[in-house]
Amino acid sequence: MEPNGFYHAKKYCPKCHDYVRFLQNLEASYCVACGARVRLFNAQDKRAFVRGLAADRKRAFSPTKRKRVS
Numbered sequence: 001m002e003p004n005g006f007y008h009a010k011k012y013c014p015k016c017h018d019y020v021r022f023l024q025n026l027e028a029s030y031c032v033a034c035g036a037r038v039r040l041f042n043a044q045d046k047r048a049f050v051r052g053l054a055a056d057r058k059r060a061f062s063p064t065k066r067k068r069v070s
């Protein structure tokens, strides 16, 4: 895995509405531009990420049913 991948280098700032460089302490990460707490994903990406996890889990629990979600 590349150490300088997109999600390693930047996080989503809800104030800047963009992926930004950030400062990190033990509890949270903060936007270097505005100081707001940043997240790993924006809401849309997080939904897609969680949906992907749910789909994987569903496949794992019911290997005989290859039914598509949605």
Ligand SMILES: [Zn+2]
Residues within 6 Å of the ligand: 013, 014, 015, 016, 017, 020, 031, 032, 033, 034, 035, 036
């Ligand atoms: Zn910001």
